[in-house]
Amino acid sequence: MSTAATHRHAKRAVLRGTLVAAWMVIVAHAHAFEQHTAHGGPIKGLALSPDGRWLVSTSFDYTAVLWSLPALDERRRLVGHEAAVNAAAFSPDGQLLATAGDDARIRIWRLAELLDDRREPEPRVLDGHTAKVVHLAFSPDGMTLASSSWDHRIGLWSVPDLRLRTFLVGHDGPVNVSQFSDDGASLYSAGADGHIRLWSVIDGRQLTSLTNHGWGITVMAVDEARDLLVYGASDGAMRSRSLSGTRPAVDYVVEGKPVLALNEDRATGQLAFGSSDGRVVIVDSATAGIVHDFHATSGPVWALTQLPGAASLVFAGLDDHITRIPLGDGVQDADDPASARRFHPVRKLSNGERQFARKCSICHSLDSSDRRRAGPSLRGIFGRRAGSIDDYPYSPALAHADVVWDEQTIDALFRDGPQVVTPGSKMPLQRITDSRDRHDLIEFLKTATGTPTTN
Numbered sequence: 153m154s155t156a157a158t159h160r161h162a163k164r165a166v167l168r169g170t171l172v173a174a175w176m177v178i179v180a181h182a183h184a185f186e187q188h189t190a191h192g193g194p195i196k197g198l199a200l201s202p203d204g205r206w207l208v209s210t211s212f213d214y215t216a217v218l219w220s221l222p223a224l225d226e227r228r229r230l231v232g233h234e235a236a237v238n239a240a241a242f243s244p245d246g247q248l249l250a251t252a253g254d255d256a257r258i259r260i261w262r263l264a265e266l267l268d269d270r271r272e273p274e275p276r277v278l279d280g281h282t283a284k285v286v287h288l289a290f291s292p293d294g295m296t297l298a299s300s301s302w303d304h305r306i307g308l309w310s311v312p313d314l315r316l317r318t319f320l321v322g323h324d325g326p327v328n329v330s331q332f333s334d335d336g337a338s339l340y341s342a343g344a345d346g347h348i349r350l351w352s353v354i355d356g357r358q359l360t361s362l363t364n365h366g367w368g369i370t371v372m373a374v375d376e377a378r379d380l381l382v383y384g385a386s387d388g389a390m391r392s393r394s395l396s397g398t399r400p401a402v403d404y405v406v407e408g409k410p411v412l413a414l415n416e417d418r419a420t421g422q423l424a425f426g427s428s429d430g431r432v433v434i435v436d437s438a439t440a441g442i443v444h445d446f447h448a449t450s451g452p453v454w455a456l457t458q459l460p461g462a463a464s465l466v467f468a469g470l471d472d473h474i475t476r477i478p479l480g481d482g483v484q485d486a487d488d489p490a491s492a493r494r495f496h497p498v499r500k501l502s503n504g505e506r507q508f509a510r511k512c513s514i515c516h517s518l519d520s521s522d523r524r525r526a527g528p529s530l531r532g533i534f535g536r537r538a539g540s541i542d543d544y545p546y547s548p549a550l551a552h553a554d555v556v557w558d559e560q561t562i563d564a565l566f567r568d569g570p571q572v573v574t575p576g577s578k579m580p581l582q583r584i585t586d587s588r589d590r591h592d593l594i595e596f597l598k599t600a601t602g603t604p605t606t607n
């Protein structure tokens with residue numbers, strides 16, 4: 153690839169972006185951003201089923217939600233992961249759904265079970281990674297599942313018997329994404345070491361490094377039929393190059409914030425990128441022209457996908473809802489004051505309330521009617537036995553802990569950390585080392601959680 157050509161193409165893409173942006177201002181229509189809520193925390197991943205009938209969102213609240221399309225109605229809530237759920241993928245036949253999370257585990261769900269309301273779904277658990285799993289990909293024949301993990305490895309799992317086949321070892325850092333070749337014989341992977349590597353699936357050997365970007369690669373999509381290798385990186389690069397090396401690389405944007413999300417709409421060849429500053433850029437891979445470039449939200453875009461027909465886009469991020477945007481002419485920047493965001497209040501707070509807002513509210517409500525968060529409601533926590541809310545799925549460790557929550561035990565919980573006070577609990581490791589902050593937090597909780605009740 154020649155650098156001059158790269159720059160020439162980059163300029164063209166950027167120039168088009170500017171033209172589109174200018175034109176958008178003239179014909180700006182008020183497009184409704186439609187919000188759908190089913191989670192109790194920020195949303196990290198989205199996956200569309202192959203037939204376009206289902207969408208899955210995965211959340212910080214330890215659950216995944218199955219939505220039916222086109223209405224985006226909540227169909228089923230998938231409970232079982234013991235930490236944030238990062239990623240989901242449907243098998244090519246649409247029968248299986250894989251989810252994976254910070255608990256380093258993968259769960260395999262049967263769609264038929266999820267659609268049967270009389271049954272509790274019984275996912276199979278794939279255990280073997282030693283750090284969070286952030287991406288999942290099925291092989292085109294559906295026989296192998298690839299899991300990308302921050303333990304620096306890619307797991308290859310045999311789908312019929314749900315067993316580990318092998319780990320691919322060679323990335324020098326967390327692996328963020330992988331994708332099988334169309335014939336299923338090789339696997340592309342990318343990670344924080346900045347490399348896109350190619351592996352032989354048959355014997356697990358690394359064949360080559362296709363790219364060394366220098367900065368961590370966060371997202372990637374391969375389209376062999378279009379001869380495209382597309383990726384986004386932590387330095388803001390949104391780049392595509394040809395797999396065969398016959399065309400120069402194209403930088404769709406030259407300067408930007410870290411890229412966190414990428415989705416290719418295979419039918420149209422459009423690529424949608426999302427950034428940590430809420431920017432969404434949609435490009436036509438054939439012409440390298442920018443189709444849309446707007447700010448969808450004031451926080452990060454952690455996941456996005458175009459819905460079938462490419463007429464709308466769903467994205468997710470810091471909010472507990474997914475948002476659908478119609479992709480008509482001239483999508484406007486979101487009217488999204490940060491003050492509207494539930495987990496990041498901007499009004500002036502006391503230190504105790506601020507501690508709660510920043511460190512607890514993402515997982516705990518103070519209201520016993522909100523049951524969608526990762527942790528149990530803290531309503532009436534003072535005087536409550538540990539693990540005593542009836543319908544909350546506690547870990548065995550907390551369910552059997554011999555602790556009553558009061559000023560001293562809550563203070564100890566965050567002075568020493570949950571791993572010391574309630575070992576084996578699924579509350580994440582965290583300590584509040586400043587005794588003033590702990591004191592203020594507890595004073596706030598005393599008034600905000602109401603009088604002691606058993607819920």
Ligand code: HEC
Nearest residue numbers: 511512515526527528538539540546547550577578579580
């Ligand atoms: C990332 C999610 C998360 C965050 C952040 C979090 N917690 Fe938790 N918390 C949990 C989970 C999950 C449980 C249940 C643990 C289990 O079952 O093992 C829990 C349990 C608890 C319990 C025990 C409740 C009971 O019914 O026994 C208390 C008290 C608690 N958390 C307080 C806090 C406070 C105060 C903060 C902020 C300083 C906080 N947590 C931050 C997820 C979280």
